[in-house]
Amino acid sequence: MAKLQEAFAPAQQWFERLSDRERRMVSIAGAAVAVFVVFAILMSFANSASGYRKRTQDKLAKLQEVQALAASYREAQTARQSVENQLTSSNVQLISYIEDKATAAGLQVPNMTPKGDIPIGDGKIQESSVELTFTDVDLRKLTDFLRTVESGPGVVKVKYLRIEPRPSDTLAAWTTVATYRMKQ
Known part of the structure; x- marks a missing residue:
């Protein structure tokens, strides 16, 4: 904690030397920068989450397609085996x-x-x-x-x-x- 105070000491001294009007302007500017940084971070997280959701939806769609193809393949295999059984037993x-x-x-x-x-x-x-x-x-x-x-x-x-x-x-x-x- 002491090291942190030592790092901010020059900035704190500079801020105390400012007039009330300058302090208010610097505080407003600092708040605006902080709001911008928070906004940028939130947008980054939102875009990242949106990308994850989109990739998850794509993978779910592909999984459903694979399941449908697997079901139709099983049906085709069953039909093929049925025809082969008919052909084998046909005399x-x-x-x-x-x-x-x-x-x-x-x-x-x-x-x-x-x-x-x-x-x-x-x-x-x-x-x-x-x-x-x-x-x-x-x-x-x-x-x-x-x-x-x-x-x-x-x-x-x-x-x-x-x-x-x-x-x-x-x-x-x-x-x-x-x-x-x-x-x-």
Whole structure:
């Protein structure tokens, strides 16, 4: 404390030599400088706090984005695994399957041409397909047949369908039905 008093002693002596008017002006100027310094310090803290809040908000937004991406990734992984399980367990004998579904729909398939197994994608998936030709078929029976074919076990899809009208309110239809399975 004594050292502090020694450091301020020359300033105190100078201040005491001033007239009352000068002391008042120096005090007002000192108070103004002190207010300015306090204001500058408070603004610095406010800007610093604002920067921290902004960076925190940015990080929270990125964290929410990462969480959303992680959730969508899990959903995609689950969907992929589900499809892989369907492809692995799919062992549909396509020709007999189509004959059964056609009989159930009240159709006769006059022409079935099986295609060979074709690897698709990265070669892990095999596609087996059969081309079907219907010469005179009712539209309702054809749609029922195609709907039941695709709703069966495994992964069976109608890849191609071409329809031409006939004069007797029937249709000629050409279609390709394919099934897919994982190559083992």
